[in-house]
Amino acid sequence: MEREVVLTKRECPALMVPSGTEIEIPADTFVTITQALGGSFTVVYNGNLARVEGKHADALGKDLDDFNFQEVGEGEVSEANVYEALRAVYDPEIPVNIVELGLVYGLKIEEVNGRNLVHIQMTLTAPGCGMGPVIADDVKFKVSKVPNVDDVEVELVFDPPWSNDRLSEEAKLELGML
Numbered sequence: 001m002e003r004e005v006v007l008t009k010r011e012c013p014a015l016m017v018p019s020g021t022e023i024e025i026p027a028d029t030f031v032t033i034t035q036a037l038g039g040s041f042t043v044v045y046n047g048n049l050a051r052v053e054g055k056h057a058d059a060l061g062k063d064l065d066d067f068n069f070q071e072v073g074e075g076e077v078s079e080a081n082v083y084e085a086l087r088a089v090y091d092p093e094i095p096v097n098i099v100e101l102g103l104v105y106g107l108k109i110e111e112v113n114g115r116n117l118v119h120i121q122m123t124l125t126a127p128g129c130g131m132g133p134v135i136a137d138d139v140k141f142k143v144s145k146v147p148n149v150d151d152v153e154v155e156l157v158f159d160p161p162w163s164n165d166r167l168s169e170e171a172k173l174e175l176g177m178l
Contacts, residue, residue: 003032004032004033005030005031005032005033006032007028007030007061008026008027008028008030008031009027009058009060009061010027010058010059011024011025011026011059012024012025012027012052012056013025013052013053013056014043014045014052014056015131016048016049016050017042017048017050017051017092017093017130017131018092018093018129018130018131020130020131020132020134023045025043025050025052025059031043031044031045031060032044033060034049035090035095036062037088037090037097038054038087038088038089038090038097038138038142039057039064039065040052040053040090040092040138041054041057041060042093049092051092051131051134067081067084067088067142068084069081069147072147072148074148076148077109077116077118077146077147077148077149078146079107079109081146081147082107082109082143083099083107085142085143085146086098086099086139086143087099087100089135089138089139089142092131092134093131094125094175095174095175096167096171096175098135099168100167100168100170100171100174101125101167101168101171102166102167103123103124103125103166104120104121104122105123105157106119106120106121107119107121112151115151116150116151117151117152117153118146118149118151118152118153120139120152120153120155121155121157122136122154123156123157123158123161123162124156124158124162125162127158127161136156139154140152140154164177
């Protein structure tokens, strides 16, 4: 995506990147959208990066894209649909989704007490990343939209530590590492 300068339509809550500190971007403020991936936006505001959740897309004059999940049988949870949701989660500083970044270490779908639980084991590119809880919440939110998913658990792990060896070929190409 090319950078796009927009004027905010209303006050807009955002999170500073990489600290995760909550801020409020005033209405009628120029911001530069640097990344619009996975239903969230990374903007430059007052010289700093900030993440705007998709539910506030209208404040930037934008619309949200919906998922196109595969149809499944009644009560079934499709692993492919879970991965589609995970591919819509992005680190606000990196234009590659968390699956291609190699941040997803494990995925388990199970029925517990008649409810479909999806357990995701994942890591971050850096253990002290201030955006870690935000990314984990985004995973929970997006995976909860998968048909027949009742509960989502995200477990952040740091062993083994993430390295760029975990990047997919697609991610390496996108990041200019090939």
